[in-house]
Amino acid sequence: NAGVTQTPKFRVLKTGQSMTLLCAQDMNHEYMYWYRQDPGMGLRLIHYSVGEGTTAKGEVPDGYNVSRLKKQNFLLGLESAAPSQTSVYFCASTSGGQGARGYTFGSGTRLTVV
Amino acid sequence: SQELEQSPQSLIVQEGKNLTINCTSSKTLYGLYWYKQKYGEGLIFLMMLQKGGEEKSHEKITAKLDEKKQQSSLHITASQPSHAGIYLCGALLNFRMYSGGGADGLTFGKGTHLIIQP
Numbered sequence: 001n002a003g004v005t006q007t008p009k010f011r012v013l014k015t016g017q018s019m020t021l022l023c024a025q026d027m028n029h030e031y032m033y034w035y036r037q038d039p040g041m042g043l044r045l046i047h048y049s050v051g052e053g054t055t056a057k058g059e060v061p062d063g064y065n066v067s068r069l070k071k072q073n074f075l076l077g078l079e080s081a082a083p084s085q086t087s088v089y090f091c092a093s094t095s096g097g098q099g100a101r102g103y104t105f106g107s108g109t110r111l112t113v114v
Numbered sequence: 115s116q117e118l119e120q121s122p123q124s125l126i127v128q129e130g131k132n133l134t135i136n137c138t139s140s141k142t143l144y145g146l147y148w149y150k151q152k153y154g155e156g157l158i159f160l161m162m163l164q165k166g167g168e169e170k171s172h173e174k175i176t177a178k179l180d181e182k183k184q185q186s187s188l189h190i191t192a193s194q195p196s197h198a199g200i201y202l203c204g205a206l207l208n209f210r211m212y213s214g215g216g217a218d219g220l221t222f223g224k225g226t227h228l229i230i231q232p
Contacts, residue, residue, distance in 0.1 A: 033219045035222075041224065042222045042224040043202065043222040044222075045219045045221075090156065092219075101145075103159075103220060104159075105157040108156050
């Protein structure tokens with residue numbers, strides 16, 4: 001089925017460890033996003049990309065890095081995980097272009113940093 | 115984000131009753147999206163509104179965008195246990211993005227937790 005796939009679905013990290021979250025979409029979408037969801041905070045944008053080879057900072061970018069080497073993949077990296085990064089991470093994509101258009105979300109990655 | 119206010123934060127409704135969730139912005143809503151999220155799961159797209167006065171319905175859920183394009187409401191008629199979850203509104207608050215010149219992503223409200231009591 002076409003859509004946005006996130007891996008892994010769950011992960012527990014120790015403080016200071018690093019990891020990469022992968023987001024893959026097969027809809028040929030130009031724009032991709034990483035959000036984090038925390039209780040009482042809603043979804044907040046971490047980083048986004050408007051095309052292959054591009055990235056930009058969102059609302060809460062500190063402590064994260066991203067890369068978009070291939071159009072279909074958007075990677076979110078944590079170089080040195082902190083307990084404050086315990087959250088549920090969602091990836092989303094959209095086609096871009098004029099007008100409001102649909103955003104497809106992945107099923108999320110639940111990350112716990114201990 | 116405080117740019118988008120959702121109310122109420124939580125709602126407990128008896129099965130069969132109607133309910134309304136609101137999403138309000140001080141800025142123009144160039145696109146307004148409603149999503150539903152079951153606890154521990156991803157976001158399920160419900161509806162998208164972009165024109166002032168627009169109204170869309172799907173099964174027992176109706177969403178409206180006011181004429182000024184600063185407030186949207188989600189109305190559920192004759193609620194069922196399957197309606198329980200978190201409802202999120204997301205918005206395009208930037209005309210540049212709407213016109214295709216940018217891609218800042220959707221701004222979300224904090225969500226409304228809906229519980230349906232049998």
